[in-house]
Amino acid sequence: MMRTLRSVLRKFVTVAFLAGALAAAHVQSAELHVMTSGGFTAAYQLLGPRFAAATGNTLETVQGPSMGKSAAAIPNRLARGEPADVVIMVGYALDELIKEGKVIPGSRVELADSRIGMVVRAGAPKPDIGSLDALRQTLLHAKSIAYSDSASGVYIERELFKKLGIEDDVKPKAKMIPRIPVASVVATGDYEVGFQQVSELLPVKGVTFVGTIPESVQSVTRFAAGIPAGASHPQEAEQLLHYLASPEARPAVESTGLQPVGEH
Template sequence: MQKIYRSLLATLVLSSVSTGALAKDVTVMISGGFKAALEKLAPQFEAKSGDHIILVSGPSMGKTPQAIPARLARGEKADVVIMVGDALKNLEKDNWIQPGSRVELADSPIGMVVKQGDPKPNIQKDSDLRTTLLNAQSIAYSDSASGRYVSSQLFKKLGIEDQVKEKAHMIERTPVASEVAKGKYAVGFQQVSELLPVPGVTFIGELPEDVQYITRFAGAVVAKAEHRQEGKALLDFLSSTEAQNTIRATGMRTVKVEQPVKQPDTVQ
């Protein structure tokens, strides 16, 4: 009987060692818009796969050394990138991405915050948003996709570009909401999924739909990834139906799948 117990114990130990040896560290370079969703979903993926996710944060674009393209260019290792879809296209063109590995993950609208405790302005209509921005002492926006839209298009659409240019400021790398929480700026714009996790601010709402800008987030396996299969498995999980409730809870929208055009029936 004692031999049987020893044999079972040895089997369990070997099984544990084998499982540990098979587990992989999947390194994900990720920009802020999808980070909150992945942080919530990572434990589910790790429990199912046995692999471990390592997050490396950085903007999808911009001049900061922490930006994902800059990290890859200087040789930092990653298995997966998750970032703004347009920026991912540039990585695809430069052959940083494994061909055919791109997966659409979520759509992210732009929203606005004020410092917690400050009066809550109305931004439901274009005219309300216009008045709010004209009255604001200062305006902050990001250096990524949402900020580029705010600075180059939103102000023009509202007809206030000249009036706000002296008080509108681009925030590099740092989450916009954290600067608003410190009282450095009166209002802040960024993707909703990047605003909601930050303490010390009040989320006012999304931009009115007719001046809204949706940022697509997508992921892909890096061309030089050490763990390609595990990276693909992660992206498949993040784009699955079971992940959508969590994704929407972080302020993003499920990617709408375009339905094929139905062909007319052939007359026999």
């Protein structure tokens, strides 16, 4: 009975949103500029077209890491004055932009949590990472290790290796991969194992997802979104953020390996 009631309520909310969005579309459509980091990209690629179809707005999207020195990083894009109505990124990196006055205070919307996982090349044996010792042995025996230049990679480089007590042993064969998905360099055989947030690993072909690292050394990354100061379409941007965080968006978010906020 409760499941039926929840299903009815979810459908009602969806219909209400779409009806309101369609009504707004008749008034005026907008071209929204969206910047999104890799962790939420797969979910956004599912939800963005639905929002656009419902509202009549168009979405011009660029991707980049939430932090780092690369030109594609979202903070660096904003610093260059690239247009943005919405930024979707790691929560603590978004908070820094709010402190700097680059994102409107109060516009922050919580989206989803992401865990770190590992992949190997398709066809390769799946190593055991189910316990701390198993993960430690897998890393010690791996010929090469790749990790991202965003939140998960920073954690791996600065904390995980130390927690496992193998920093000196693995650092010479471990490398941070800028700009591109870590799984892509594992798929080509350039690296034996790769670590990144699960939602960024799953879409890449040519690799096998091994699993998430043990919870005792796991780092959960919160993704959030906000509206930059000087956004051309703040009202439509707020509508997009509301939709991405809505109950009807949760199945799509979950399907990409993320955990929607509020469903712990």
